[in-house]
Amino acid sequence: MNIYDISKKAGVSIATVSRVMNGNARVSEKTRQKILDIIAENDYTPNAFARGLGLNTMQTIGLLCADSSDQFFSRAVYYLERALRANHYDAILSCTGPDYDTRTEYLKRLLAKKVDAVILIGSSFIEAVPERNRYIIEAAAEVPIIILNGYLKAPNVYCSLCDDQEIIQQAASACLEHGRQELLFLYRADSYSGRRKLEGFKEAFAAASLPLDSRRIVLFNGSIPETKEKLLSLASEGLTFDTVIAGDDELAIGALKYAKAMNFDIPSQFAIIGYNNSQLGICCEPELTSIDNQLEFCCNNAVAALMSVLDGKPAPGKTMLSANILQRGTTDFF
Amino acid sequence: MNIYDISKKAGVSIATVSRVMNGNARVSEKTRQKILDIIAENDYTPNAFARGLGLNTMQTIGLLCADSSDQFFSRAVYYLERALRANHYDAILSCTGPDYDTRTEYLKRLLAKKVDAVILIGSSFIEAVPERNRYIIEAAAEVPIIILNGYLKAPNVYCSLCDDQEIIQQAASACLEHGRQELLFLYRADSYSGRRKLEGFKEAFAAASLPLDSRRIVLFNGSIPETKEKLLSLASEGLTFDTVIAGDDELAIGALKYAKAMNFDIPSQFAIIGYNNSQLGICCEPELTSIDNQLEFCCNNAVAALMSVLDGKPAPGKTMLSANILQRGTTDFF
DNA sequence: TTGTACGCGTTATCAG
DNA sequence: CTGATAACGCGTACAA
Numbered sequence: 181m182n183i184y185d186i187s188k189k190a191g192v193s194i195a196t197v198s199r200v201m202n203g204n205a206r207v208s209e210k211t212r213q214k215i216l217d218i219i220a221e222n223d224y225t226p227n228a229f230a231r232g233l234g235l236n237t238m239q240t241i242g243l244l245c246a247d248s249s250d251q252f253f254s255r256a257v258y259y260l261e262r263a264l265r266a267n268h269y270d271a272i273l274s275c276t277g278p279d280y281d282t283r284t285e286y287l288k289r290l291l292a293k294k295v296d297a298v299i300l301i302g303s304s305f306i307e308a309v310p311e312r313n314r315y316i317i318e319a320a321a322e323v324p325i326i327i328l329n330g331y332l333k334a335p336n337v338y339c340s341l342c343d344d345q346e347i348i349q350q351a352a353s354a355c356l357e358h359g360r361q362e363l364l365f366l367y368r369a370d371s372y373s374g375r376r377k378l379e380g381f382k383e384a385f386a387a388a389s390l391p392l393d394s395r396r397i398v399l400f401n402g403s404i405p406e407t408k409e410k411l412l413s414l415a416s417e418g419l420t421f422d423t424v425i426a427g428d429d430e431l432a433i434g435a436l437k438y439a440k441a442m443n444f445d446i447p448s449q450f451a452i453i454g455y456n457n458s459q460l461g462i463c464c465e466p467e468l469t470s471i472d473n474q475l476e477f478c479c480n481n482a483v484a485a486l487m488s489v490l491d492g493k494p495a496p497g498k499t500m501l502s503a504n505i506l507q508r509g510t511t512d513f514f
Numbered sequence: 515m516n517i518y519d520i521s522k523k524a525g526v527s528i529a530t531v532s533r534v535m536n537g538n539a540r541v542s543e544k545t546r547q548k549i550l551d552i553i554a555e556n557d558y559t560p561n562a563f564a565r566g567l568g569l570n571t572m573q574t575i576g577l578l579c580a581d582s583s584d585q586f587f588s589r590a591v592y593y594l595e596r597a598l599r600a601n602h603y604d605a606i607l608s609c610t611g612p613d614y615d616t617r618t619e620y621l622k623r624l625l626a627k628k629v630d631a632v633i634l635i636g637s638s639f640i641e642a643v644p645e646r647n648r649y650i651i652e653a654a655a656e657v658p659i660i661i662l663n664g665y666l667k668a669p670n671v672y673c674s675l676c677d678d679q680e681i682i683q684q685a686a687s688a689c690l691e692h693g694r695q696e697l698l699f700l701y702r703a704d705s706y707s708g709r710r711k712l713e714g715f716k717e718a719f720a721a722a723s724l725p726l727d728s729r730r731i732v733l734f735n736g737s738i739p740e741t742k743e744k745l746l747s748l749a750s751e752g753l754t755f756d757t758v759i760a761g762d763d764e765l766a767i768g769a770l771k772y773a774k775a776m777n778f779d780i781p782s783q784f785a786i787i788g789y790n791n792s793q794l795g796i797c798c799e800p801e802l803t804s805i806d807n808q809l810e811f812c813c814n815n816a817v818a819a820l821m822s823v824l825d826g827k828p829a830p831g832k833t834m835l836s837a838n839i840l841q842r843g844t845t846d847f848f
Numbered sequence: 849t850t851g852t853a854c855g856c857g858t859t860a861t862c863a864g
Numbered sequence: 865c866t867g868a869t870a871a872c873g874c875g876t877a878c879a880a
Contacts (some may be wrong), residue, residue, distance in 0.1 A: 182857055194865045198859060228628045229572065230857030232563035233872050238627070240606070248595065251793070254588030261582065261607055271575070272609045273595050293572070293604060294562045353525060404796055433797050440799065459585070462738055463767050464799035465774060486871060515872055527851045534873060542849060564873035567856050 181224045187430040189222075199227060230450055232294075241486070242290035243273045244283070245301035252428065253476070256328060257302050259479035267487050269296070278304070278448045284315045297323045297486055303330035303341075303372035319354075324480050324489045329473075330372040331498060338489065339360055339481035340499045342473040343372045347503035348380030349387075351453050351471065352425055356388045358513050360423045360451060365480075366398045366407070366435065367427030373378075377427055377455075402433070407434020408441065415442070422450055429454040429461045436510065452510040466509025473503045515558045523547045523556075530612075535560060545826045564573065575820070576624035576802075578617070579635035579831055585792040586762065586809070590635050590662060593813035599822050603630070612638070618649045631657045631820055635665035637675075637706035643837065658823045662815050663807075665832060672823065674833045675814035676807035678707045681837035682714030685848075686759055687789050690722045692847045694757045694785060698748075700732045700741070700769065701761030708733075711789075714742040728755055734765070739770020742775065749776070756784055763788040763795045766802055786844040800843025807837045 182444030183201075187194040192211060199207050200215045207215075218224075232238040241264050245253050250404040273468030276283045276291060283305065290298055298319060299317045307313055313332055319325055320336040326338040346366075350504065355363055365381040367374045376396065396419075400410050411434065413422075426432035436446070444450035446466055454461050454470035478501055485495040507514040517535075521528040526545060533541050534549045541549075552558075566572040573719035575598050579587050595605045609623060610617045617639065624632055632653060639661065641647055647666055653659055654670040661673040681701075689697055699715040701708045712731065719726040730753075734744055745758075745768070766788030770780070778784035780800055788795050788804035795802030812835055819829040841848040 184857080195860090195867060195869095199866090202859085206865065211866085225626050227567070227857050228626060229566035229570070230872090231859080233561070233567050233857080233874090234859040236563070236872080238563065244713055245605075248582075249589045249592035251585075254591075255583045257588075257591075257607070258581065258583035261609055265608070270606050270608070270623075272604050272606070273577075273591070274599070275592060289604075292562060311867090325702075329746055333826060388719075391670045404793075428629065430793075459738075459764075460793065460797045463794045463800055466863080516876095518873080528874080529851060536875080540849070545849085564856090564876080567858090567873080568875045570856085645857090645873075701878050776852085 181222050182227065183224075186215065186218055186222070189218050189357040190329040192376075193306075221502055224365075237296050238270075238294070239268055240270045240293070240295045241288075242273055242293070242295040242298040243271050243301060244287060244290065244298055245273070245275055245397050246278060246307070248273060248275050249313065251430075251460060252456050252469065253301055255458075255475055256479055260301070260328075260483060263480050267483065272460045280307075280312065287315060287319055290474035291319060291322055296490060297326060299328060299482060299486070300330065303327075303374070304369055306330035306332055308370065308375065312364060324486060326486050328338075328379050328478060328482050334488075334499065336499055338482070338485045338495055338499075340427075340478050340485065340501075341373070342457035342475075342478055342501050344473070344503070344504050345383070346379040347471055348377045349383045349475075351450035352381050352384030352503055353387060354451075354513060355423050355425070355451070356384060356390065361390065362422045363397050363422050364411075364419075364421040364424045366400060366411075366424055366429075366431045368401050368431060369427075370399065374427060380427065396421065402434070404430060404434045404437060409438040411435060412441065422432060423446045423452070425453045427455055429456050429458045429468060429470055432463050432470070433460055433464055433512075436464055436468070442489065447510050451512070453505070455511075458504055461508070469508045469514065470506050470513040471503050472506050474501045477501055515556050515559075516561065520549065520552055520556070520558055523552050530654035541816045544577055551736065555772060569814065570628075571630050572604075572628070573602055574604045574606055574627070574629045576621075576622065576627070576629040576632040576636060577605050578632055578639070579609055580607050580608070580612060583727060585764075585794060586790050587635055589792075589809055590813055591812050594633060594635070594662075594817060597817035601817065611788055614641075614646065614709075615631050621653055625653060625656055627733065629657065630824060631660065632822070633660040633662060633663065633816060635662045637661075637708070638703055640666055640706035642709065658820060660769070660820050662816050662823060663811060664839070667831065669822075672819045672829055672833075672837075674812050674819065675707070676809075676812055676835050678807070678837070679714040679717070681712040681805055681839065682711045683717045684714075685839055686715050686718030687721060687788075689757050689759070689785070690718060695724065695752050696730075696756045697756040698730050698732060698745075698753075698755040698758045699761075700734060700745075702733075702765060703761075704733065704737050707782065708761060715759065725735055725804050732757065736768070736770045738764060740772060741765050745769060745772035756807050757786070757789045758784075761789055763790050763792045763802060763804055766804070766844075767794055767798055770798055770802070781844050781846045787839070788844075791840055795842070803842045803845040803848065804840050805837050806840050808835045811835055 424435035439450040454468040457470045457472035488495040614716040685824040759771040788802040789805045791806035
């Protein structure tokens with residue numbers, strides 16, 4: 181059942197049928213109703229591929245993400261998909277894993293599929309070496325690229341992110357002010373947001389004119405039990421710390437398990453601050469003080485900017501949201 | 515840059531270029547290399563829409579899911595997307611929320627986009643009233659439908675699921691055998707798997723010739739703190755229970771919070787069994803005994819069946835996997 | 849081994 | 865208000 185069949189049944193030309201389908205041009209109410217009836221009777225649906233060929237779009241956005249099973253990413257995917265759908269776009273999901281080559285390959289694959297834009301979910305896409313971000317800039321020559329929680333200044337690249345640096349600086353400063361100077365900063369990856377969080381941590385020490393032992397900065401990519409072990413081994417090496425500021429809630433839970441293994445009282449003897457305000461943080465006891473990075477706002481902003489761009493209108497290259505600290509049981513301040 | 519441009523530059527016809535692109539027909543090595551070079555030089559990529567129109571497929575599978583931010587669903591999406599991609603299919607994700615009408619609408623939307631098949635993630639798609647499953651059967655008239663963790667017997671519908679009933683029956687029987695008779699079965703939804711789990715629970719009592727008070731069966735769809743409150747209120751109404759068998763880990767954590775609020779010793783005074791073996795279960799203290807429903811196998815099976823069907827080969831309408839109980843700190847047996 | 853010509857289903861343009 | 869016709873770009877019989 182195609183547009184020719186419908187036009188034949190209605191005794192009109194395909195042009196008229198098309199006009200009725202797209203509702204823009206003026207058609208006499210009589211023929212309009214007749215065509216509508218015939219369309220309904222035969223439940224005719226325009227062929228999406230032919231439509232795509234003609235319009236050069238199938239209203240599809242590519243979602244590129246390292247690991248959609250991750251607590252944080254899966255929420256991002258959820259919010260993004262919902263916002264896109266509300267704007268009549270479909271989302272093609274593509275998970276790359278941690279590999280650089282896979283990332284570039286899958287991005288190309290999305291472009292080959294002629295998506296209208298690509299959203300990069302997660303700051304792991306932005307590396308410290310500019311050269312390694314070039315594939316993103318090249319992709320931006322073809323379609324708009326949206327980056328969630330990362331920043332890259334380039335034409336046709338639009339970033340929506342949370343001010344990780346400021347909030348970690350605030351959190352660390354608060355710790356220092358409350359007499360907790362033996363801080364440990366635990367983060368998972370040398371990603372854009374990882375680097376920003378680290379900067380915030382360093383800033384807090386600089387602002388307080390306190391020296392910062394580099395052993396207090398720990399880059400560690402492990403599971404909850406592995407994190408616990410890691411901290412146990414750091415402690416046994418003689419490093420003393422009474423507070424952990426973590427780059428995500430999973431690491432924070434690992435720190436919590438460590439504190440319990442050491443029989444520390446939480447939060448009086450040992451404090452923990454997580455990141456992402458994930459569901460993990462309310463599973464443990466005491467519940468996790470965690471930083472809420474306003475993910476839903478961030479996603480909605482990203483899609484709003486994208487829609488503007490796709491509409492030929494301008495959009496800010498960078499939208500930065502401030503984060504909040506959610507105090508629960510693993511700290512006694514904020 | 516289209517196939518005509520390439521053919522012109524190479525001094526051949528578009529047919530030859532097409533043959534080289536698709537690698538099937540026989541082309542002389544000389545012209546083949548020449549065309550390949552020109553393609554590489556101009557980095558020509560066939561127009562996906564035109565290709566779709568000609569072949570009537572764009573190698574895309576629709577993923578329909580109630581809520582991709584859910585722990586369980588997001589893992590399913592991850593495994594499915596990975597398996598599909600390995601078979602050169604892309605995944606369009608579509609989250610419906612809990613609404614029936616939205617489900618039917620979004621399914622239609624996927625079909626209108628001419629996906630090659632649709633995978634329904636989660637048993638909430640299968641309702642108890644057959645009439646309300648008809649939209650699935652109708653969709654199956656157009657493309658293969660795969661159901662993950664649900665079962666519907668119909669042509670062109672293929673189901674991959676875990677034997678929820680058997681494992682809950684085993685778990686409940688083990689509890690009864692260990693002298694724990696004051697069981698509470700807590701489940702979230704009257705979905706296919708919810709009903710199957712409930713059956714397993716009932717079976718255990720029947721097998722042990724024990725009476726089952728219907729108050730011990732609790733259908734409750736709430737968050738962790740809400741679940742805790744719900745159990746507190748049940749206890750205050752006089753219902754006694756020393757064991758909770760939960761339909762998912764979130765409910766189980768709620769039960770754990772309840773037990774802690776009551777100052778019960780876990781597991782001696784109060785035992786808990788979760789479901790899904792999610793990350794939530796290793797965040798709490800003690801860690802959750804949970805049922806592992808082999809989600810990764812389930813997803814891989816689903817995709818394998820789908821690939822077979824798309825290849826014109828037969829596939830089983832139902833593939834059932836047995837689950838395992840993972841003993842951790844909230845029980846002292848298994 | 850290679851080329852020609854048509855079909856796929858839609859939208860857009862221009863003429864009436 | 866309506867119709868005829870040309871793109872859109874690719875795949876593929878069929879012919880050479």
